[in-house]
Amino acid sequence: MSARDMIVVEDAIAGYTPEVDILRGMSVRAGHAEIVTLLGPNGCGKSTLLKTIAGFLTPRSGRVLLEGQDVSVMPVHRKIQRTGLGFVPQTENVFTSLTIRENLQVGGHHLADRQVRERMDELCAHYPVLKRKFNDPAASMSGGERQILALARALMPRPRMLLLDEPSAGLSPKMLGEVFEAIVKIRDKEGVCILMVEQNAMEALRISDRAYVLSMGRVALTGAAADLMDDPQVRELYLGGRAA
Ligand SMILES: Nc1ncnc2c1ncn2[C@@H]1O[C@H](COP(=O)(O)OP(=O)(O)OP(=O)(O)O)[C@@H](O)[C@H]1O
Numbered sequence: 001m002s003a004r005d006m007i008v009v010e011d012a013i014a015g016y017t018p019e020v021d022i023l024r025g026m027s028v029r030a031g032h033a034e035i036v037t038l039l040g041p042n043g044c045g046k047s048t049l050l051k052t053i054a055g056f057l058t059p060r061s062g063r064v065l066l067e068g069q070d071v072s073v074m075p076v077h078r079k080i081q082r083t084g085l086g087f088v089p090q091t092e093n094v095f096t097s098l099t100i101r102e103n104l105q106v107g108g109h110h111l112a113d114r115q116v117r118e119r120m121d122e123l124c125a126h127y128p129v130l131k132r133k134f135n136d137p138a139a140s141m142s143g144g145e146r147q148i149l150a151l152a153r154a155l156m157p158r159p160r161m162l163l164l165d166e167p168s169a170g171l172s173p174k175m176l177g178e179v180f181e182a183i184v185k186i187r188d189k190e191g192v193c194i195l196m197v198e199q200n201a202m203e204a205l206r207i208s209d210r211a212y213v214l215s216m217g218r219v220a221l222t223g224a225a226a227d228l229m230d231d232p233q234v235r236e237l238y239l240g241g242r243a244a
Pocket residue numbers: 016017022040041042043044045046047048049
């Protein structure tokens with residue numbers, strides 16, 4: 001483990017029922033101000049890995065460390081309170097009947113009122129769409145705008161680590177570009193460690209520092225994102241044979 005490692009998973013074995021292991025000796029790490037992408041076929045355990053890091057699942061063996069602290073058995077609500085971890089699930093990640101302002105307030109519910117106002121101002125400056133629609137219900141936002149709101153809500157308490165489950169799911173190429181730009185800003189402006197699952201492999205690798213290709217609950221390949229984009233096996237399996 002290096003000093004800059006923020007999220008470390010060591011040899012994790014985990015599953016939803018006692019009989020079936022979905023993670024079968026999984027080891028990954030992600031560092032400060034780094035975007036790390038998890039790729040792999042449907043059902044290989046990408047979302048399960050995020051849920052294990054977030055604390056929705058407890059590993060049967062192996063460890064999950066956040067900033068060096070062993071949090072393997074810490075339940076999700078405590079992790080959110082006590083560690084600098086944020087989680088943006090794939091679906092139902094904004095409250096559509098609440099306004100943009102109210103969604104952000106939900107994200108900042110542990111903060112003092114003044115801190116909430118300051119943080120909302122900061123995030124509205126980073127992501128102008130939030131300011132434009134500040135008092136409108138989130139239901140009035142497009143898919144990409146909702147995804148940016150979900151990211152901003154998770155950023156309200158200034159997490160140092162962020163888990164993103166398919167942030168570009170269901171988005172048009174233009175909206176995907178905007179959401180990925182928002183993710184790069186989170187890394188570059190706030191130094192957040194981002195571990196994300198993505199189906200849009202080529203686009204995700206372009207903004208990532210490193211990536212893991214998972215297969216059947218284990219790491220099959222890992223490396224710098226730029227190297228993986230050049231890897232013939234990765235190109236064939238995940239990039240539709242396209243050259244980077
Ligand atoms: N709540 C659950 N209860 C039982 N089994 C589950 C549950 N969620 C997922 N699984 C199983 O765990 C395995 C891995 O699922 P997971 O969602 O982690 O895959 P994934 O790599 O994220 O796939 P996808 O790319 O399709 O989202 C699958 O076989 C799935 O059926």
